[in-house]
Amino acid sequence: MQASPLSKISLERREFLVKRDDLFDPFLSGNKYRKLHVLLNTPQNRYKKIISYGGTQSNAMLAIAAMCKQKKWKFVYYTKPVSSVQKEQTFGNFHQAKLLGMEHIELDTTLYKDYIASLDVIKEEDTYIIDQGGADESARQGLEVLAQEILAQDCGVTSLATPSGTGTTALFLALALPEYKVYTTPCIGDVAYLKEQMLSLANIPSNLIILEPTKKYHFAKLYPEFLAMYQKTKTAGVEFDLLYAPAMWLALLAQTEEKILYIHSGGVSGNESMLARYSQKFSR
Numbered sequence: 001m002q003a004s005p006l007s008k009i010s011l012e013r014r015e016f017l018v019k020r021d022d023l024f025d026p027f028l029s030g031n032k033y034r035k036l037h038v039l040l041n042t043p044q045n046r047y048k049k050i051i052s053y054g055g056t057q058s059n060a061m062l063a064i065a066a067m068c069k070q071k072k073w074k075f076v077y078y079t080k081p082v083s084s085v086q087k088e089q090t091f092g093n094f095h096q097a098k099l100l101g102m103e104h105i106e107l108d109t110t111l112y113k114d115y116i117a118s119l120d121v122i123k124e125e126d127t128y129i130i131d132q133g134g135a136d137e138s139a140r141q142g143l144e145v146l147a148q149e150i151l152a153q154d155c156g157v158t159s160l161a162t163p164s165g166t167g168t169t170a171l172f173l174a175l176a177l178p179e180y181k182v183y184t185t186p187c188i189g190d191v192a193y194l195k196e197q198m199l200s201l202a203n204i205p206s207n208l209i210i211l212e213p214t215k216k217y218h219f220a221k222l223y224p225e226f227l228a229m230y231q232k233t234k235t236a237g238v239e240f241d242l243l244y245a246p247a248m249w250l251a252l253l254a255q256t257e258e259k260i261l262y263i264h265s266g267g268v269s270g271n272e273s274m275l276a277r278y279s280q281k282f283s284r
Ligand SMILES: *Cc1c(COP(=O)(O)O)cnc(C)c1O
Pocket: 030, 031, 032, 059, 060, 133, 163, 164, 165, 166, 167, 168, 169, 170, 241, 244, 245, 265, 266, 267, 268
């Protein structure tokens, strides 16, 4: 596999480097690509079916759908009930994942949790279950590959940054590169919740620095400053996602000073539906 390239961007008179993990594939990219490294390198005949579950606009869902198409594995994805508006949408991650062959199963809200917990018990030998968002010990190897690429590219920068949902990416990256500082910020929940999620995977090393957001943001809600940050980075030459990256950039610009290598976490394919929501909400 080829290493992803680096781009330079300047923001507020500061220079940043960006590791372009968004460029691997339109649907299978960013940290989801890294997290699926082990499965992507598993022989096709080892599995027949992949099961996962979670939100309907999840980037992980779309990446798994793209992987399963490549691998000719059946992909079954469980969610809570989905609105008819969303089912009929002809753009966005959910639509795209179905085009890639994903079988979608809705579970009644009252059954959802217990059913998901039982998947592991009822699954067959040729089925692999990916936990929500790919927060899984098997993600570690793919992030070690990313760490090796960063070392080999030797760009002279010793601070990295990447935004967190489950924290899997930032945690495994920090563990693989103890000589680097790794900045992250919680985009789902607060700092305490992020730490709790990370601790379920491994101890948090001292080179991992969690920046506190300047304001309490709710995941997937719309904020004018997120849209402005998105536009600013896009004008500077790189498009980022609208769910995670804006919070990371806002925190970096306010709370750091040194030159940073930002690890692009992907998710750009979800922008079309996010931009549609932004224009609906703020054009009135
Ligand atoms: C999933 C995702 C994240 C969060 O990754 P974690 O490993 O769960 O912390 C960040 N950015 C984008 C674009 C994502 O799709």
